[in-house]
Amino acid sequence: MSILKIKNLFKSYGKIEVLKNFSLDIDSTEFVSLLGPSGCGKTTVLKIISGFISPDKGTVFIEDIDVSNTPPEKRNTAMCFQSYALFPHLTAEDNIKFGLYEKKISKNKSKDLFEEAIEHLSLSQELGKYPNELSGGQQQRVALGRALVTRPKIILFDEPLSNLDAILRGTVRNEIKRIQSEFKLTAIYVTHDQSEALSISDRVVLMKEGEINQIDTPEKIYDNPISYFSASFVGISNIHHFKNSKKLENNFIEVDTNVGKLKLLYKNNLTDKNIYVSWRPENAEVGEQRENTLFGRIKSIAFQGAFTEMEVEIKNIKIKIITQKRGFKINEEIKFGIKPENLLFLEKS
């Protein structure tokens, strides 16, 4: 059942259209990420849901109640800010209890909610400390505790990991997912980091220029990008423009690309919108001589431990290949193949 329904949101700042007819339904206890580059409107959506920004047009329903004109303090949502936004004059304990006081929750219930939050977030050692005495990870946990202690219907995350270092980011990300699942919260998570969105979400909403480009599960977004934008923004893709297409037997289609002829398996009808073919670098089968065999020269090699990433030049076009094989040299000729089912048609945007 949908807990949040966003219908036809429009928002402009002066002449800049930030949201263009944005609609989205989110189910209860679902973890949804809004993913996109800076300025695509994802934070604006979050702020409209929380009530800090009013849309020019459109409505927001929480549990089927229109909250479009409800002020933030009366909406049952809670936000985790990018800057944590902890109150610097209050201890971690008072920060967490702030919402309980403001929402006038009874003393006994407050005590239970507070203790439960502290236990889940392992914050008992930090309660007496002020925000400036806490590490980034601890501040994030206090912010999380403060947001979830009042049991909001929806918890909103605005790039909560962007101020943390790489190691801590992974730990806190797992903690957020664990807490969301333990408290059975509905979460909306804004990020421009595709690995964050893919690893934490039940569904990813990929946004571009105020519109939804693609909505799907992380696996499907990665495996079946529908557009040039989604293929290039989520993960790494080799994308080739094609000119002519020729239908072959058994749903195969052959296309002319700038790296040569490629054969694809395509189940749906090819439309005019499909002007690119793409494939993931890890789908290159180095040394295998099969369909879609390409020849190129290695231009750079980056050994990454578990795999090797290479840049290969074919007819002056540079493509990327990821393989688990080793022992390559710069300027060495290389041969590799791509299975037709690993090639995809893409729309322009």
Next chain:
Amino acid sequence: MFAKYLFIILCLIPGLGIILALIGFVTYIVIMQSIGLNNLFGEDEFTIKYWDKLFARKSYKRSVQYSLYIGTFSTIFSILIAYPIALWLRKPFRGSLLISSILKAPLLVHGLVAAFLFLNVIEYHGLVNQLLQYLNFTDQPIRMRNDRNAFGVLFLQTWKNMPFALLLLAGALQSISDDTLDAARDLGASLYRRFIDIIIPLTISAMTAAAIIIFIGAFADFTFQKLAGPRNTFSLSQLMVEYRGRSKWNEAATVGVTLIVLSFFGAVLVAFIINKLFKYPGWFSPVKMKNIQSIITGQK
């Protein structure tokens, strides 16, 4: 370790050392003269007779009361006027820089010049009286200069000190991030609670600094009092200058010590009151009120 401390002390001497030496020397001389020692003229003799004489004088008590009155109300008025303006100017808008600059203009005008300008405005035949007569509000000019309640002095002190309070408070308010206020709102805090529980506590340091500096300045005021203050009451500074004019250095020193001591304790009291009233959860905070209510009613 000793070498390290010696090095730190040597580094501090050129700056802090000179300041402390000057303050210490002046304070020492004033205190000593108030008890009959280190006299400029005559023999040194330890005595408390100057204090006895001073405490016996009604004019001294009146001066203490008057200076405290001017110091306290100038501080309150300056901050009460500066705070809403600083809140209004917290977020930049078209013209806010100009407004802010105009409001801070009194900081650039010397107190003596300001007092003379003000006299022209409130003089018996000054602009205000002319306007009141022109508008038929009064037949005769009203006496506004040197009024008994020192409203003129309070006005001048507020006019002069409000921009200073504004400067400090605006800085403190502008440093509160929108995210912090949004977070409070998101957690259910109304406008009033955001003001009482977040904005005010986060500006306590600036408010305390402004209040202490304004209080000490207004408490020890001489210029405004001399030009626009009541004729029948002296401020402590005026009293001190009066004694010095009559070459009563020891009496002047006792008034000086009074000024130093009351300025110090006044500043401590101002800081204490501001902290007690406004530190989270301050006396105006609903959190505090709820606690008080539960104590009164015995509810848990």
